[in-house]
Amino acid sequence: MPVSITIPDIKTFHKQPYPGISPSRPELSQAGKTVLVLGGSISIGFAIAKAFVQASASHVIVTGRRQAVLDNAVAQLKSEAKGSATAVTGIVSDMADLEGSEKLWDSFKHDGLVIDVLVLNGVAAGEAKPILEAGLEKIWKVFETNVRALLDHTERFYKQEASSKKYLVNVSTSAIHLFDTEAERLPTYALTKNSGTLLIQQIAKDTKPEDMQVVSFHPGSVLSEAARSVGFDESSLDWDDENLPGQFAVWCASDEARFMHGRWLPAWWDIDEVKTADFRRRLESNYHFLRIGVVGV
Numbered sequence: 001m002p003v004s005i006t007i008p009d010i011k012t013f014h015k016q017p018y019p020g021i022s023p024s025r026p027e028l029s030q031a032g033k034t035v036l037v038l039g040g041s042i043s044i045g046f047a048i049a050k051a052f053v054q055a056s057a058s059h060v061i062v063t064g065r066r067q068a069v070l071d072n073a074v075a076q077l078k079s080e081a082k083g084s085a086t087a088v089t090g091i092v093s094d095m096a097d098l099e100g101s102e103k104l105w106d107s108f109k110h111d112g113l114v115i116d117v118l119v120l121n122g123v124a125a126g127e128a129k130p131i132l133e134a135g136l137e138k139i140w141k142v143f144e145t146n147v148r149a150l151l152d153h154t155e156r157f158y159k160q161e162a163s164s165k166k167y168l169v170n171v172s173t174s175a176i177h178l179f180d181t182e183a184e185r186l187p188t189y190a191l192t193k194n195s196g197t198l199l200i201q202q203i204a205k206d207t208k209p210e211d212m213q214v215v216s217f218h219p220g221s222v223l224s225e226a227a228r229s230v231g232f233d234e235s236s237l238d239w240d241d242e243n244l245p246g247q248f249a250v251w252c253a254s255d256e257a258r259f260m261h262g263r264w265l266p267a268w269w270d271i272d273e274v275k276t277a278d279f280r281r282r283l284e285s286n287y288h289f290l291r292i293g294v295v296g297v
Contacts, residue, residue: 009278012270015220015240020271021247023055028254030057033167035253036115037062038095038153039122041073043224044171047246048119049073053081053088055250059113060086063093063104063122095122096145098152105156114162117253120150120200121171125226126188139188146192150199158212167253170216171245172197172264176292197264198292204262215252218266219245240268259283263290 022028030052040049040062049062060077064070074090081088091107093100108115124145127134154168175182176194183190197216204214220240223232248267251257259280273279288295 010269010273012273013268014244014270015238015268017241017243017247018270021244021251023051023247023250027256028055028250030055030117030250030253033057033116034059034113035061035117035119036157037119037121038149039063040119041066041070041090043226044219044222044242044245045119045121046073046076047242048121048171048249049077049088049246050080051243051246051250052117052253053077053084053086054247056084057086057117059089061089061091061115063091063095065092065094067092095153096124096149101149101152101156105153109161114160114164115157115166116164117167117169118153118157119169119171119249119253120153122149123171123226124189124192125229126186126192128185128231129187131187131191134188139191142188142192143195146189147196147199150196154200154203158207165210166212168200168203168212168214169249169252170197170200170214171249172200172216172218174218174266176264194292201262201264201292209258209261213253213255213258213261215257215260215262216264217245217248217252218264219248220267244268260290264292265290 035052035057037045037049039045041064049060052060062073070090070092074088077088093104124142126142173193175190176197200216221237222242223239245267251271282289
């Protein structure tokens, strides 16, 4: 039967951090939690790690592929954490490397570390070519980062030997649905990020939020290293502050965001409007609202 889609009446949009998502809010405190940010040494990932430090997480662990870049990020995060009880650790690891991820999670178990919050942030952009021109080998390589790695790390995260509630935050993109605009430039990126977000959505469908709360979000238009790698620069767009998605990720990992379990939303939407009773009724009355799927059939 036909499905009616209700468009959210969000009136306030943000390009900078604002009080509703401030890591200093007591409701968003990450005290007592160990947080793992994959790809947390640069750009959006670094901003996310910094926000969790500001939210008083007990331990913030960031991964990156380049030792020098990772060392620089850790130094900055430790400076941010100075005077607090937050520990910061950097680990060289490629999230798409299966052997590397096994080594990473085995080291946590060996050290008695339980990850309470996992942020899936690393990304591969792929080439700016039509899919049949890019070729199977290159496209499948992007799938390994944007899809397989999400399943790999999420499965390891979920199966940890711990009874405490877990929080999974997936950094997605608006390219998962804007196939007529954003996907024109990077079709492989749009394809794989859509697949990865659908994967996380399916995992959430079969997972109780009291066991593992799962939220995906679009970080906004940020001039990240990945954006620069495919030709964007300061003049390309009116870019958003990377600290907007940085702090938004902390909100996604709070109990305040439980009602968004299994859904997707953009970081620029005002959280106070998202939390209204009217918005929640739309979520409850329409299964397809803010989920990936074919609607209208």
